[in-house]
Amino acid sequence: MRTFKITISLFSLLILASCSNEQEITSYRGKVKFETISVSSKLAGRIHKLYIAEGDEVKKGDTLAFLDIPEISAKMMQAEGGIMAARGQYNMANAGATTEQLIQIDRKLDAARAELQFANESYSRLDNMYKDSLITRQQLDEVNMKLQMARSQVAALEAKREEAGKSARTEQLDQARGQLDRARGAKEEVLTASQEMYLLAPADMTIETISLKEGELLSPGYALVNGYKKNSVYFRFTVNESRIYDFEQGSELLMINPYTNEEITGRIAYIKQLPKYAEITSTAPMYDLAESVYELKVVPTSKTSGETYYSNATILIKE
Template sequence: MNTIRNIFIGCIAIITLNSCENDATITSYRGKVKFETISISSKLPGRITKIYVEEGQEVKKGDTLAFIDIPEVRAKITQADGAIKAAKGQLDMAYNGATNDQLNQINGQINASQAQLEFAQESFKRMQAMYQDSLISQQQFDEVKMKLAMAKAQVEALEAKRNEATNGARSEQIDQAKGQLDRAMGAREEVLSASHEKYIIAPTDMSVETISLTEGELLTPGYTLFHGYEKSSVYFRFTVPESKVYDFEVGKTLRLVNPYTQAELDAKIVAIKQLAKYADITSTAPLYELGESIYELKIVPTTKPADQLFYLNATILIKE
């Protein structure tokens, strides 16, 4: 009986020791490796014609990642070219005035209008005499009078048009034509700028972690096609409770160590911020006091760790 009791007590002791050892490894000085994330999308909708990279591939700034077919760009360039031609024609007409054929056409309209005016005047004279003799009504006389006024107005309008064509366009019309041309040129530049969006370009040296779509699929504006990390932007994040945060301050230099390779590097704290309320200590973290707030340390290397290899979310420790 004593033997069984001793064995039971020994087992309890072993379990307790193992539990203590596991707790000892959970410290407030354990952090994670992080990289600046990069999300690449398109400004315009289009169909993915070609993807030139694969997940996990390292790319350089300026490398072409994908080609997007945007049919609307070709149509808009054609429209913009047509608008430019029309605007140039309006501006040339404003500068040069009317052509001889246009002047001849206006003169012909004036001659026809003058003939109508002469006929209206003769009709008015006859109707006026008949009205004075009470042979026609007041309404009939008013109708003839109105037709005469309309004929005069038409002749005056055509003569004004001929004078404008002869003397050239007003400065306001020239400015208007220039504005239309500038707007058409701007629209074409906008389309040409959009045409460059057919090529998805790497904005910096990065590693491609995920590719959201495949060739042949439709890419909508703002949808992330490539997601990756800027490997040269390594930094570290540590979370500490409020009882430990006073051991740190912004600008403080620390010595970090990789627990697996034992490689060390110098780094400094660049930011300390409180995490959201949901990150407060609970009963699932037995090493800390309940209700303690959690703070996050952002730590960056003071020298470029070119000879060290880091993986996202790998563990890093503060050397005490």
């Protein structure tokens, strides 16, 4: 009996201790946030090499990944062939064709036919990829357009071969000059696209997640790397409408880190209403379901170090 009374007493003491240590629930709980950055590619390619890992700190301009895009080499060959063909056509239109130029035209015609064959093969390959839902309809249409351009180029060279001995008109000279300029522009476009093989950091950032591994296919617009700027810390609070009038945009707030007791001053950057399904950072039972919910973005004004904060850690408004 005595043992039973001692047990009851100890249990009561534990309950009282737990009650005394219970922290007061506040509706002004917020989260630490950082400005996020996503890095993607404009072209589809296979990830050949990753130079970063999750948690790494990188500087603006650092190489994050190298993509294998074989189509770029093929397009460069096509662009070089197009320039050569356009230059030959312009020279022939300007001075009239000689025996050597006729031979050159024949070689260009052979090159154009080879490009046409390559374009046919490329279209067939991408058509199969489209059927397997690996590429979009727009990408297939672009390849089809290049195929039609290759056919047109062959037809144009064949026609030029027949007219090589005739004297050129002014209109023909202008046309030949325009084709040469267009071919040069196509080469510049390929050179610009080749820069997409290297994914570079757009700013000083911390790598948070890497969505794909080496050897996997990266689709256009798909975010390969997600991260955030360490020097872009801010605090996000959600407040119900019955308390929102206690705050004013541009006013100063005093906040506290509940784990380090560090006090931080900040300025309310904006106040905006949130949809019903939005994330609420404060304790859910403090809200009436009929009330609207508002978001406060608070930018620190006191000297802070982003290294001392962790994303989504709790921050409190000191009342």
